[in-house]
Amino acid sequence: MAPPFAAAAAAAAVASSSSYALFSASADRPLLRHQMPPSSISVRPRRRTTAASAAAESTGRALLEARDLFACVKESGEEILTGLNLTIREGEVHALMGPNGSGKSTLMKVLAGHPEYEVTAGTVIFKGENLIDMEPEERSLAGIFMSFQAPVEIPGVNNYDFLLMALNARREKKGLPALGPLQIFPIVEEKVRALDMNADILNRAVNEGFSGGERKRNEILQLSVLGADLALLDEIDSGLDVDAIEDVAKVVNGMLAPHNSVMMITHYQRLLDLIKPSYVHIMEKGKIVKTGDRSLAYYVDESGYKDIATV
Numbered sequence: 001m002a003p004p005f006a007a008a009a010a011a012a013a014v015a016s017s018s019s020y021a022l023f024s025a026s027a028d029r030p031l032l033r034h035q036m037p038p039s040s041i042s043v044r045p046r047r048r049t050t051a052a053s054a055a056a057e058s059t060g061r062a063l064l065e066a067r068d069l070f071a072c073v074k075e076s077g078e079e080i081l082t083g084l085n086l087t088i089r090e091g092e093v094h095a096l097m098g099p100n101g102s103g104k105s106t107l108m109k110v111l112a113g114h115p116e117y118e119v120t121a122g123t124v125i126f127k128g129e130n131l132i133d134m135e136p137e138e139r140s141l142a143g144i145f146m147s148f149q150a151p152v153e154i155p156g157v158n159n160y161d162f163l164l165m166a167l168n169a170r171r172e173k174k175g176l177p178a179l180g181p182l183q184i185f186p187i188v189e190e191k192v193r194a195l196d197m198n199a200d201i202l203n204r205a206v207n208e209g210f211s212g213g214e215r216k217r218n219e220i221l222q223l224s225v226l227g228a229d230l231a232l233l234d235e236i237d238s239g240l241d242v243d244a245i246e247d248v249a250k251v252v253n254g255m256l257a258p259h260n261s262v263m264m265i266t267h268y269q270r271l272l273d274l275i276k277p278s279y280v281h282i283m284e285k286g287k288i289v290k291t292g293d294r295s296l297a298y299y300v301d302e303s304g305y306k307d308i309a310t311v
């Protein structure tokens with residue numbers, strides 16, 4: 001039997017960003033309309049930041065500001081985010097760490113507009129606009145991209161067609177002419193090579209039958225082709241071997257530009273050695289309880305964190 005959302009997803013792939021397509025796929029409902037975050041890609045390796053230089057760097061314009069954010073699971077009403085505050089400025093890299101179940105993934109999904117969650121109090125301003133009022137596809141259009149901890153399949157939607165259609169939808173929104181398959185192929189091919197992916201992956205359905213590592217790389221491929229002002233990366237390092245993490249980090253670093261930002265969830269030091277964070281946040285019970293520079297991550301172990309009260 002055909003997957004229930006396959007036809008809708010195929011149509012929607014033309015029109016929507018990957019993040020919205022994936023929400024819709026997981027929520028088993030049809031996708032809506034075109035979205036196209038700006039693609040702003042240039043290369044600028046991030047330098048290591050000390051606490052002092054991190055503070056000194058906080059002069060960029062605020063990209064995202066969350067204030068006293070509370071959110072619950074829509075179905076059960078269970079409160080997950082419990083008064084979270086966060087400011088991400090242009091050009092910054094934020095690492096989100098903390099114990100299992102502290103709400104890190106939920107925060108990202110709430111920011112991206114996942115339909116399973118409801119914001120019950122607080123505000124989120126993204127590029128000067130009220131993010132909470134925006135539909136998921138509008139958030140994507142505004143420049144938010146989320147890569148999932150467990151990327152879902154979109155059966156029946158060819159991976160290359162998905163990229164081409166999503167990219168052209170974005171270009172259309174920006175008033176740019178559509179590109180033909182042959183025009184974007186060299187660009188996509190170069191990015192596939194940078195991620196050390198097999199080009200055959202472009203001819204397969206999105207994530208269908210992909211290994212865990214291939215799914216993760218495919219998420220980063222989407223990000224690098226489509227671009228984002230704010231990339232939310234949920235454990236892009238989990239399930240990847242060392243070489244793969246280096247490939248992924250290289251691509252993410254290559255996308256960093258003065259005006260775009262990254263927030264990444266990780267449990268591991270090694271990712272932070274490769275993608276240098278401006279700030280590290282420790283999350284506990286639905287809110288950020290500690291913010292510091294890279295050195296804060298050394299207090300985090302694989303089960304979450306050591307005694308944060310002593311940090």
Ligand SMILES: Nc1ncnc2c1ncn2[C@@H]1O[C@H](COP(=O)(O)OP(=O)(O)OP(=O)(O)O)[C@@H](O)[C@H]1O
Nearest residue numbers: 073078080098099100101102103104105106107116
């Ligand atoms: N849709 C949902 N339905 C029910 N409970 C949920 C849902 N989403 C999140 N939760 C619960 O909210 C809490 C926070 O989950 P979340 O995935 O955000 O944590 P996390 O910090 O990302 O954890 P991990 O490090 O294990 O990935 C968990 O107890 C989780 O079970």
